[in-house]
Amino acid sequence: MINVIELTKKSIQCASVTPDDNGAQSVLTKELKAMGFEIWDLPFEGNDSYSVKNFFARLGTGSPHICYAGHTDVVPTGDEAKWRHPPFSGTIDDGIMYGRGTSDMKGGNTAFVTAISKFLETNKEFNGSISLLITGDEEGDAKNGTVRVLEWMKDNNHIPDMCLVGEPSNIHELGEEIKIGRRGSLRCDAIIKGKQGHVAYPEMADNPMPKLASVATALSSFKFDDGTEHFPPTNLEITNLEVGNKARNVIPGQGIIEFNLRFNTTWTDQTLIAKLNEIISGVTGDFELQARCGAHPFITEPGTWTSTVHDIVQKHTNKNPKLSTSGGTSDARFIAPYCDVVEFGLTNKTIHQIDECLRVNDLVRLVDIYADILTRILR
DSSP states (O other), X not given: OOOHHHHHHHHHTSOOBTTOOTTHHHHHHHHHXXXXXXXXXXXXXXXXXXXXXXXXXXXXXXXXXXXXXXXXXXXXXXXXXXXXXXXXXXXXXXXXXXOTTIIIIIHHHHHHHHHHHHHHHHOSSOSSEEEXXXXXXXXXXXXXXXXXXXXXXXXXXXXXSEEEEOOOXXXXXXXXXXXXXXXXXXXXXXXXXXXXXXXXXXXXXBOOXXXXXXXXXXXXXXXXXXXXXXXXXXXXXXXXXXXXXXXXXXXXXXXXXXXXXXXXXXXXXXXXXXXXXXXXXTTOSSEEEEEEEEEOXXXXXXXXXXXXXXXXXXXXXXXXXXXXXXXXXXXHHHHTTTSEEEEOOSBOTTTTSTTOEEEHHHHHHHHHHHHHHHHHHXX
């Protein structure tokens, strides 16, 4: 069986800050080829000046077909001098492995590859197939990664029956949560218009600031819904009030309210935009709303696949994992239209932070969980 600790170290030591790969995917493909997987390198280039490195790997041709989805790109390290250990070293200190991408999500990737090797030790012949969809564009624009690999998979008859995404789904302890869906994300700018003028002659201007404050209050206090069985209530957070006025004796011509909504399946982006226009127009008619939907909400309804993962996680962690839809967005949103998808991985307490890390014991347990999932599905 593969040594998951050494494999994870090798992966961390590749400084794959998005969109650069720096050998991170070859760390995985080398092991997969040795186990008999067929590998397809799938770099995609869009309107940007760089090409995103992705690969798809598959062992077997039959059904059930279980796919693991992950990413090898990581976010920047920040000030490396503030790290307890170098961020691309994979140093282990008192049972903790430090490094950028340990939890998000190179540890998940290496745990699944190791789990395959453990499964194959006692299941050289099995019904079905195992595949991996690995991208280098999850932390970036997410335009030339999972989305386009899925299109290629559809065109080449590789769509799986079920998918496991190795994102860090737990907050503090392994076994707390399994993600069965995610909320949608809508980013908005409400431009509240007025007329610029001198503060000494307010009758010759139209100050947008009182209207901006009233609109901000109306938006932040509005109750969109009560949530659903699997989703919390839709949430709006104002992130910035922008005027750009540097002169204290000038009434500004406009102000901008920047805000984000995380919304459940009660809404679509279009019905939500219509409601926002209604709320703002109740305060002022002189405005412009600009909105961009970054993700649509999705849910994998509880069933055989979610129960399988739940029971195995419970067995190995002695916890009753919550079927959750909390957190930000992930590439699972792209997979959901093709097959049932759940997310289960390490803890997310330190992701994107200085001193991102994982517990080595959690990494070892995750291998056992993933191997047990493979056994349950394929044997």
